[in-house]
Amino acid sequence: MDYEPDFDYGDINGPFLGGLAVSEGMLTKEELYSPLFRQLFHNVHVPAFIPVTHELRCRGAALIAPPGAVLSGCSAAAVRGLDFTIARDPVEFIVPESAKFLTRRGLDIRRTKIPGIEAEPWSDLLLASPLRMTMDILTHNKLRRSFPRVVGLLDALLRVKMVDHTALELLVRNRHDHGIRRAREAVALADPRAESIPESELRVLLVQAGFDPEPQLVVYQNGVFLGRLDLAFAEFKLAVEYDGEWHKDGPQPERDARRRAAFRAAGWQFIIVTKEQLYGDPGAIIAAVRSRICPQVLAA
Template sequence: MSFANAEFSQPFLGSHAIAEGAVTKTDLRSPLFTRLFRNVYVASTVPVTHVLRCRAAALLAPSRAVLTGCSAAAIRGVELVGTHDPVEFVLPESVLFDMQDGVHVRRTSRGRIDSEPWQEVRLASSPRFVLDILTNTKLHRSLPRVVGYLDALLRAGEVDAPVLKDYLKNRRDNGIVRAKRALQLADPRSESIPESELRVWLTVAGLVPDPQVQVFDEQGMFAGRLDLAFSEQKLAVEYDGDWHRDGDQPRRDEARRAAIRALGWDFVIVTKAELYEKPKAVVASVRAALSRESAA
């Protein structure tokens, strides 16, 4: 990269820019630049995104490093993680990498890493980066969370379930049992990652709801759609994230639910705090509600 007349709109190595006389060390420490990683900067006017941080990390990685996992998904247009979540790479065991904060490196001795050239490194194929999402336990992502990621990727058409099943079939990677279980639990009908997580928590506890169930009144008029439903017991389970408290959304939610309650349905509403802090309590609440509805 030449720094002559550069606007610094793309990540660059500070040491190279200094060597070419484009900036000084003082410049790099000033509000003019944002430090993305050690020795990697960008103009402070550029919004920092996960994709931008992937491009920055690629400047530091060895050429055989493969961008994978949720980072590869972001490059392919499916945003699963936040701006400052770790940039994920997978490398052959023999390749050295000077570790940095904000970069997660996974090593493998299991043959070729399916990938294609990208930037200064390589980009994992869709089945490969999904494999890494599903099998990587070092990032402390729960089974419900990775199923949510997989639902989003299936919904976006980034990966195909039969293709992924075939890709996983004969592999012996660490975590492959979890990956196959995640695929069994996946359902692209879920419209958000938290909704997927809620469905999986219930399903692994033996409570299997149907997603995105449409409800009609006795005249066949559409009354509303439910996140998750146990139709036989007429019990709906819905996730209310923070956005459900914004603007006119609470009134619309209550109007829809009132119309469906009038048709004999009951609701269990799950908040963000309940889902992420007390998922077992959520399962217990749904189980109790199902028991009440069955006894009624």
């Protein structure tokens, strides 16, 4: 539980430089390091009653970023309203190669020789354009995002029309950045029809295993609309669907059961994938799909 005693915060209503606040007499050093405040980065603090989000940490990092720094990657996406990060993910910056700035814990710094990165003012620094932000998401290998995850993030950007697929294809075609090969592969596999990032990850997992599922297939039976399927193999009447945590709550389980019962009555089979399976045992998912499809192919 956050500590929020009777304290006059004055102008301190967001991230601030702790050393500056103490030197200007806004608070004492003892108060700075008391439960009244929490530290976001070295010398960057925030009142403890303010919930820590990734966007808040981006604003805090802006206080210590060097001139010309550009917020990019998934951090820029978070500022633009996309749920690509958790609060404690590293804040992603591009800084000029000449900048005398040492990275700090909680920051991910990329240096570039290229001047004039397309960006706009935000907080005390610059915010990468959607196209540049997307390029950084696709090419950045240091944060060890899986390839299916990268495609899932791109699918989400395309789905909300934050970036144009054709413009992105043109951008990656003739560049030679580190990580550009992965970026080209991701752009080639991108499909905005997926309704969630895990659903995209599941699709890419299947594609990498040699399958070709159809995303968000609309199914009719005798002219009657049955519904849409996350991923479908229409030839085999097999659906592969991702059930996230929200499928376990409220009326959703009953809705799922009724919907799938209607499909099963029409001859469809289902493989239901949970979060634990997708991230913990992807091989079992591939095996399950193969066991349903390959016998039918051999029989034919």
